[in-house]
Amino acid sequence: MNTNHTTRLCRSFQTAPAAVAKADTAKYLRSGLTAEGFEAPDWLVPDLEDGTAPSMKDAALENTIELLDEHEFAGEIWPRVEWSYDDARLRERGGEQIQSLVAEATESIDGVVVPKVGGVDDFRRVLTVLDDVTESAGVSSEAVGLAIILETARARSAVGDIARIGADSVLEAIVFGPVDYTAELGGRDLGDGRPRWDNVLEALSIETSANGLLSIGGPFDQLYTTRAGVTAYRADEYASQVEREAHLGLDGSWSLHPKQTVQANHVHMPRPAELDRAIDRIERATAALEDGTGAVAIDGQMIDEATIKNFRNAVSMVRTIDERAPAQTAAQYDDESLERARAIDISSP
Amino acid sequence: MNTNHTTRLCRSFQTAPAAVAKADTAKYLRSGLTAEGFEAPDWLVPDLEDGTAPSMKDAALENTIELLDEHEFAGEIWPRVEWSYDDARLRERGGEQIQSLVAEATESIDGVVVPKVGGVDDFRRVLTVLDDVTESAGVSSEAVGLAIILETARARSAVGDIARIGADSVLEAIVFGPVDYTAELGGRDLGDGRPRWDNVLEALSIETSANGLLSIGGPFDQLYTTRAGVTAYRADEYASQVEREAHLGLDGSWSLHPKQTVQANHVHMPRPAELDRAIDRIERATAALEDGTGAVAIDGQMIDEATIKNFRNAVSMVRTIDERAPAQTAAQYDDESLERARAIDISSP
Amino acid sequence: MNTNHTTRLCRSFQTAPAAVAKADTAKYLRSGLTAEGFEAPDWLVPDLEDGTAPSMKDAALENTIELLDEHEFAGEIWPRVEWSYDDARLRERGGEQIQSLVAEATESIDGVVVPKVGGVDDFRRVLTVLDDVTESAGVSSEAVGLAIILETARARSAVGDIARIGADSVLEAIVFGPVDYTAELGGRDLGDGRPRWDNVLEALSIETSANGLLSIGGPFDQLYTTRAGVTAYRADEYASQVEREAHLGLDGSWSLHPKQTVQANHVHMPRPAELDRAIDRIERATAALEDGTGAVAIDGQMIDEATIKNFRNAVSMVRTIDERAPAQTAAQYDDESLERARAIDISSP
Known part of the structure; x- marks a missing residue:
């Protein structure tokens, strides 16, 4: 809920693996694109990165391009591509994925989500790739927005500079990625789970508000709990996380499931x-x-x-x-x- | 309690609307100026900004100049003027208010409090206004101190730079303004009140200590509670806030009421x-x-x-x-x- | 537990006063050097600074040089010398101590620990001293590593810059010093003890991870508790602090006692x-x-x-x-x- 962005809504940022090893490899993507009411995410994020297995990456890109063409989606579409500040191979694949998306789906996508961005230098590298791709595709440099996932120590250390530079670029949102972030810092789960990293959320709220960007919380991956033979959706726990994020001024929350999308859409609107x-x-x-x-x-x-x-x-x-x-x-x-x-x-x- | 400032005391920073719609429009200002014992604030802040209604702004300035001339006050006097990093009209009015105060009350005031400062550029703009005003009034550039209220995302993002630049200027204190700050970040009250923003207090304690400045906490605006027909002053709740501020190394606390001043003065001295x-x-x-x-x-x-x-x-x-x-x-x-x-x-x- | 440093281990950073007013002035130093099993610290830190009385400083340096020559220690040796960003006399003494250690114990020490470092300028001053000393001693500039204690407001304010500059220097670790830090900020103990400063630990975890450095928590000085005539080691309380540090991704913890070393070594390895x-x-x-x-x-x-x-x-x-x-x-x-x-x-x- 950023006052500078009353025209842009991202209460729910729902990722969906773009290809899975099922009869319908596009099952989750299709489900996101056809969701209705409170189940419809403000942003749908076809995932070409960690949520998709290495062997399914090509199918994931094809599914995304094909289904975006078939469906009219009311919210925004932001595919997540591959990238890493410390892996040239991943950056190359990410660049190719962006190129394919811009070439074949510019009309359908609002922007791309780039993960594992490092410090200022790596962030500028992302901007350059986007600039090169849009230029060679002959589309406006502003046709494709950028959201980055903050999930490295370098990006956390440089978030103020990244947001300031981003304010004059196509950057529109910064999203938190707690799992990779915890691995980078060496944070330990000693029985109480991963660190909550509330300070990162607060820093995101500050830097995005100071620079007219959107801020989105991280995924809540412990979706279900099983007790005495019955498995239940953890509705209270996810809602509590989303409420903490709203309390700190984040604009939206990450969703891994339609139920989470319903909750994120509800919490991020006034009761x-x-x-x-x-x-x-x-x-x-x-x-x-x-x-x-x-x-x-x-x-x-x-x-x-x-x-x-x-x-x-x-x-x-x-x-x-x-x-x-x-x-x-x-x-x-x-x-x-x-x-x-x-x-x-x-x-x- | 900053070891670099044993000679400067600001346990209590009491704001008083400088003009209200009552028979005696200077009622609260007069009350502050004549308070005794623990009710006397270390700093009294005649408020020309948000605490004073638009239609009373002129009367507020007149009251301030007149009463400061009449009363000998043991502590320091720091009027709060209008200002905003994103509103030229407010900056102009603030400049005029500073000019009037310096022209007609230099001897009585220790400095001015400037709210809604933005990033480094806006902070430098404040310093320039002060420099211009003192120069044209023919008083020393050090005759009028500066305290700023940290209540924008930009100021929070740049607080380290502001404090470093401020160390070589007339800046003497940074004060927290949680209400505007919460609005800027889009923080939500979901039943447990506004976010407490303890991290902002900690950042203030760090940056002011690193640069020889004073740090002051934000106002506690829920002064009273009513239950079963009886209204009571919330003594425990305010004292707890002040104690948290003292614990983190803040030099003083904001007071909206003589009772709060008594408590701030007590907590910020060793028991x-x-x-x-x-x-x-x-x-x-x-x-x-x-x-x-x-x-x-x-x-x-x-x-x-x-x-x-x-x-x-x-x-x-x-x-x-x-x-x-x-x-x-x-x-x-x-x-x-x-x-x-x-x-x-x-x-x- | 920093993934960039799988080859470097500092689960326990045990300081030992290098000379005390006892029959065997090297009692604690000797005890650290001969500890076995889980009592053996990963890093042993002969303390020439605050743990050693002014009158024992010379004996402390002599003990260190003599005992390091006598004992083969399995972990690393990092003497703590004197220093302060705001005291030229202490900086001079620190420079002399480093000079003596490099001249007479280069083979035995892995680096030196420098306390009370200020901002970037003071940090660069430390690097220059190390460079000068190794050059005049004719040893490689990389022969002596550097660990600094973050315990001033200036160092806290500049920790991002210090870590970035340090990444290209002999800096290997940043250690938290909460007692001096609290004094600098003016933090108060209002009955619940000193502030815990968990945010400083988090900042250390971030900045060291972003720059390939080690991060170490601060000492826990309330070692014992006495109740109804019996004095007991506070095992739970120290372990809880070490667990919080591990949770946030710190690589190791400060130890003041062999029992603390046992606990730090245990907590900082996976259960x-x-x-x-x-x-x-x-x-x-x-x-x-x-x-x-x-x-x-x-x-x-x-x-x-x-x-x-x-x-x-x-x-x-x-x-x-x-x-x-x-x-x-x-x-x-x-x-x-x-x-x-x-x-x-x-x-x-």
Whole structure:
């Protein structure tokens, strides 16, 4: 929920292996492209990288190009290609994958997701590849956006510089990749799981907000739990992670499953009570400011111009979702709240 | 409690709206200027910005100039003016407010507080305005100090550079502004309140300590709670915040109310037991060092030269307050402890 | 546990005062040099700085040179010399100590530990001293490694730059010094002890991983607790600190006592169940990848190429310890696990 990006929505960043060893190798990709309602991700990410086995990489690229051509998807499409700051072979394959996608699917994709980016030098290398590919394909250099996965120590160390340089480039989002990141740092699971790396999320929130970019949390890979013979989806645990991310100001969360997409889409939109409270506070505080009262106490809280900005954010977010996915806002809010959210003045005084 | 600033005290940074829509528009400002004992803030901040309604801005400036002339205040006076890195109109108004204050109240003010500073470029713009104003007013460029409020993602991202540049300028303090900061990052209150942003406090403690500046925490705006018909001041909750700030090494805390000022002044001075323990450890460890023992175990703790520095800090702080506000030290410590604090040798060996 | 440093081990960084006011002034140093099994530190640090009283500094240097010549130590030897970014006298003494050590003990020492380093300028000053000393002693500039203690606000503020510059120098490790650090920041103990500064540990893990350096946690100085007349070693508390450090990816922990060394050596090597789980997951996931399955769910966890890296780290760590201290791996793991750890393929696909 970045105020600089009310026009761009990425509550859910759902990766789908683009080819799996099943009768329908495009099973998961197809499922993502045809999802409806809250199951439809804001961004669908056909995965050509770690989620796809080495032997299936070619099929993955073919599936992506073919299915994107067949389906009309309401959200955005961002294939994840191969790359690594410390492996020239992977960078070469990533460059070829980008080239194929731009040549055969420019109209269908909004951008590409590049993993394992290193420091500033490697980030510039990614920008150069994108520039070269779009130039030789004869498309505008701005036709293909870039999202990078922050999952190396070098990228973490340089995230401020990368975001600043990225602000003047096609970079649109930074996504956290905790598994590779933990391996790079040598973090240990001593019985309580991987480190949560909340500080990385906070740094992402800061640097992307300072530079007009989107920030997306990392995947939650412990999807199910089995107890006494029954396997259950871990709904509470994933929702808690997404709530922590929303709390810190991240724009969206990574999803590995349609159920996770439903939850990410829900958490990253204001709850009904949150919207009503925001509208109420804006109205009462605006009235107080017009009376000549600078700061006003409402229910024991001191509210001034700064506080109201947070409430305006909530209303602005609801309006954006309302334009893109009116079925979701209709399901989430009652008619009266929605009408007030559409009508209230949220401009600065 | 910054060892580089034993001569400067800012345990409490109390803002007061400089004009409100009441019979006495200067009610809160007057109250701050005439507070006594522990209710007297170390810094009083007449607020011309968010705490004052748009229609009262002119009255706020007049009240400030008039009352500062009338009252002799024991602490320091730091008016907060308008400013914003992304709003030229606010920067212009801020510049005019600084000009008026310097022209008509240079003798009464110690500096100005500038909010919503952006990155390095915007910070340099603030320094230029101050330089221009003091030059055209014909006063020394060092006559007016600067405190900035860190409340934008850009300032957070650049705080290391700002503090380093600030070390060679009139910058004296960095203050946290969590409400605007949360709005900028898009942080959400999902039922547990705003994010606490403890990492920002820690970064402030680091960068100000590295550059000889003061660091001040952010306001606690949920002053009261109402239950079963009775409204009560939230003494525990505010004191806990101030204690967290002191724990991380911040020099002072923001106060919105005389009761908060009392608490900030108390927490940011060593407690009686803390002072006695410091004196005891310094004496015993110094004796051990003179015996040729490098590290000594006292009550199970290994104490060496590094440990003693922390205890010297506590004594040094008490001496500073004792000089500025002897009534406070007389109320806080018994005579014997105070005598020992004044007499003990706290120089490095 | 840094993947760039499988050949370098510093699970335990044990400081020993090099001279104390006892009949045998070298008592603690001798004890460290002759320790066996898990009591033998990976790095032994004869302390010429804060752990040694001013009057014993000369004896400390003599003891170090003499004992290193007498004893064959299986781990590495890194004397800690005097230094301070804000005290020219200490820097001069440190330079002389380094000179003596290089002149009389080059063969015995692996490097020197330099405390209270400031910002980038001061760090470069340390490098220059080392360069000058090795040049005038006629030894290779790479003969003496450097470890610095991060314990000033300036070093914390500049740790990214220091690590980057250090990557192309003789710098090999950054160690945390919480006591001096707390004094510099003015952090307060308000009844719950010093701040834990976990964020500093995380920053160390990031910056050292990004630059191929080792990272070591800070000392735990509350070694014992006394209750109802009985004094006990605080085994749980120290182990918890070491586990937090391992969790965040630090390579080793500071030890003040042989018991702490035993614990640090244990925690910083994979536990038996951790090793078995790693081997099992690598085998099952590798098989799945070969089947054309990119991501596989094992016990409810999604496992892909990135996840496997974490498991490879664990196996790699066991192999390194197995080469250096086979008695420790023989005591820690059963024969079958150890055989599988030696045999399994942990190269990237």
